[in-house]
Amino acid sequence: xxxxxxxxxxxxxxxxxxxxxxxxxxxxxxxxxxxxxxxxxxxxxxxxxxxxxxxxxxxxxxxxxxxxxxxxxxxxxxxxxxxxxxxxxxxxxxxxxxxxxxxxxxxxxxxxxxxxxxxxxxxxxxxxxxxxxxxxxxxxxxxxxxxxxxxxxxxxxxxxxxxxxxxxxxxxxxxxxxxxxxxxxxxxxxxxxxxxxxxxxxxxxxxxxxxxxxxxxxxxxxxxxxxxxxxxxxxxxxxxxxxxxxxxxxxxxxxxxxxxxxxxxxxxxxxxxxxxxx
Amino acid sequence: xxxxxxxxxxxxxxxxxxxxxxxxxxxxxxxxxxxxxxxxxxxxxxxxxxxxxxxxxxxxxxxxxxxxxxxxxxxxxxxxxxxxxxxxxxxxxxxxxxxxxxxxxxxxxxxxxxxxxxxxxxxxxxxxxxxxxxxxxxxxxxxxxxxxxxxxxxxxxxxxxxxxxxxxxxxxxxxxxxxxxxxxxxxxxxxxxxxxxxxxxxxxxxxxxxxxxxxxxxxxxxxxxxxxxxxxxxxxxxxxxxxxxxxxxxxxxxxxxxxxxxxxxxxxxxxxxxxxxxxxxxxxxxxxxxxxxxxxxxxxxxxxxxxxx
Numbered sequence: 001x002x003x004x005x006x007x008x009x010x011x012x013x014x015x016x017x018x019x020x021x022x023x024x025x026x027x028x029x030x031x032x033x034x035x036x037x038x039x040x041x042x043x044x045x046x047x048x049x050x051x052x053x054x055x056x057x058x059x060x061x062x063x064x065x066x067x068x069x070x071x072x073x074x075x076x077x078x079x080x081x082x083x084x085x086x087x088x089x090x091x092x093x094x095x096x097x098x099x100x101x102x103x104x105x106x107x108x109x110x111x112x113x114x115x116x117x118x119x120x121x122x123x124x125x126x127x128x129x130x131x132x133x134x135x136x137x138x139x140x141x142x143x144x145x146x147x148x149x150x151x152x153x154x155x156x157x158x159x160x161x162x163x164x165x166x167x168x169x170x171x172x173x174x175x176x177x178x179x180x181x182x183x184x185x186x187x188x189x190x191x192x193x194x195x196x197x198x199x200x201x202x203x204x205x206x207x208x209x210x211x212x213x214x215x216x217x218x219x220x221x222x223x224x225x226x227x228x229x230x231x232x233x234x235x236x237x238x239x240x241x242x243x244x245x246x247x248x249x250x251x252x253x254x255x256x257x258x259x260x261x262x263x264x265x266x267x268x269x270x271x272x273x274x275x276x277x278x
Numbered sequence: 279x280x281x282x283x284x285x286x287x288x289x290x291x292x293x294x295x296x297x298x299x300x301x302x303x304x305x306x307x308x309x310x311x312x313x314x315x316x317x318x319x320x321x322x323x324x325x326x327x328x329x330x331x332x333x334x335x336x337x338x339x340x341x342x343x344x345x346x347x348x349x350x351x352x353x354x355x356x357x358x359x360x361x362x363x364x365x366x367x368x369x370x371x372x373x374x375x376x377x378x379x380x381x382x383x384x385x386x387x388x389x390x391x392x393x394x395x396x397x398x399x400x401x402x403x404x405x406x407x408x409x410x411x412x413x414x415x416x417x418x419x420x421x422x423x424x425x426x427x428x429x430x431x432x433x434x435x436x437x438x439x440x441x442x443x444x445x446x447x448x449x450x451x452x453x454x455x456x457x458x459x460x461x462x463x464x465x466x467x468x469x470x471x472x473x474x475x476x477x478x479x480x481x482x483x484x485x486x487x488x489x490x491x492x493x494x495x496x497x498x499x500x501x502x503x504x505x506x507x508x509x510x511x512x513x514x515x516x517x518x519x520x521x522x523x524x525x526x527x528x529x530x531x532x533x534x535x536x537x538x539x540x541x542x543x544x545x546x547x548x549x550x551x552x553x554x555x556x557x558x559x560x561x562x563x564x565x566x567x568x569x570x571x572x573x574x575x576x577x578x579x580x581x582x583x584x585x586x587x
Contacts, residue, residue: 002383004350010381017369017377024368093363097420100328102354103381258330 010103014111015118022119032081033123036073037130040065043193044135052195057226066131067220068192070124071154075212077120078155080179082112082162087175095257113159120155142229147222153237154215157244164250170260186212211243279342281306281428281459282327287336289322296322298483309450309460311470313574314480320463321361323480324432327461328358341428354383357426359417361433367406371397374405375419382424395419396445411442418446428459435469447472467571479574481581491570498573501542503549505560507533523548529575538572
């Protein structure tokens with residue numbers, strides 16, 4: 001008897017399949033890749049001539065927005081994307097179908113995550129290209145290793161957090177609402193849309209607590225002229241990674257392949273089941 | 279070795295017991311139908327055998343292993359057609375068959391799968407554009423793409439039009455002829471009668487009867503006389519009127535009167551005599567051998583009213 005197909009081709013096939021899926025859902029493409037680019041153009045048109053002063057130096061608004069929105073794109077492609085798609089596939093019963101095949105379950109989930117990282121990479125490159133061509137963004141080769149590592153730590157952690165949210169929500173419709181309810185307010189307090197260093201203390205504290213600001217700032221630093229190479233911000237990366245580990249633990253503990261409601265669980269559904277049998 | 283061996287299987291969710299001491303086995307190469315009403319525990323039992331759920335207690339062995347802890351090897355040897363589970367709507371039939379087929383050691387070629395399930399014309403159509411019956415055929419296609427030794431079919435033809443149903447039956451029969459073991463759940467009695475080598479009747483999570491369709495039918499002797507209730511007879515009076523007349527218990531479904539009798543010649547004589555005297559026509563009058571449906575109704579009526587157990 002022939003052996004199983006080897007893991008790498010399976011993972012490539014799964015990644016390709018998730019990328020094709022993404023590409024065939026126009027709404028996902030628009031919100032993940034299109035909207036951040038539109039925001040970049042709009043923010044620059046509105047506020048692009050100014051500068052922001054930070055504790056370390058002056059940064060032009062154009063550089064601020066490009067770096068921050070690039071980080072935001074990476075988060076949309078991983079956290080928001082996974083928190084939307086995974087519960088959708090679970091509701092549809094697609095996850096359960098895959099679990100019944102000989103494909104190792106981790107390969108299926110890895111396909112989801114690797115494809116999300118690739119989408120994030122494409123989004124970030126698009127953003128940085130537009131920033132360089134139009135908005136005066138400076139790319140310094142000496143800071144690129146830091147940019148790549150910061151990107152990888154960020155997408156890894158936000159992918160884990162996306163899987164955690166996917167594991168915690170019951171249905172796809174609540175997942176989509178929850179992902180946006182989390183990420184949009186978080187973006188406002190995390191130096192993505194506006195600079196918050198002069199904001200009220202509680203907003204600063206909120207931003208400092210969640211991982212997005214740490215990710216956005218450390219990624220912005222890789223493109224900020226006054227930050228000297230190599231620009232590794234180990235403390236921020238470590239903090240983001242800590243959240244990533246937390247996300248991973250929750251995802252591993254709570255992940256289910258079954259659509260909710262397919263088996264009676266929890267008090268309310270149990271009562272319904274009792275009613276149905278009597 | 280049996281393909282499936284189930285001993286004293288129990289599954290409860292909180293206070294609800296879905297499967298309550300189920301025992302049965304399926305021989306290799308056999309087509310076995312679990313028959314039961316909605317909520318009888320069919321799907322729960324099958325999902326335990328597939329490895330999708332764990333049993334509360336009892337022993338389960340499928341293809342020689344415990345499905346709850348079985349791995350990739352096991353899932354390569356089985357095919358699953360769940361009662362309701364989606365397929366990626368953004369993909370074409372060709373794409374999903376190739377994608378899922380690519381995970382098995384020895385998948386069937388695309389053309390063979392397409393021909394078996396009869397989706398030739400839809401091979402490049404997106405799943406999202408297919409009708410319910412066509413999607414169900416995609417389910418079947420994904421169930422057989424890995425050349426399973428054992429195929430689980432959970433209500434495979436629910437929602438099919440009659441011709442699609444016949445086609446699926448032909449497919450299941452041909453798989454059975456090729457030596458594939460099939461565990462089928464259904465609430466269509468004609469489906470079980472047509473396809474199954476053996477039938478297990480499930481009620482309230484327990485097996486209440488088992489045997490070949492002929493054996494089960496043989497358990498209930500008699501002949502069924504049926505006709506439409508004449509207009510002037512009230513539904514409530516049907517039992518009294520025809521029970522005595524025909525000498526059997528009256529089963530009333532809508533306006534259809536069915537009575538199982540031991541001596542059909544005399545019974546037909548009496549009821550037609552009554553009709554002629556009353557000047558009414560007994561519409562749709564028929565006399566037939568008992569069917570699996572009569573057996574099933576007799577068994578489940580008895581079970582739910584507590585006469586057996």
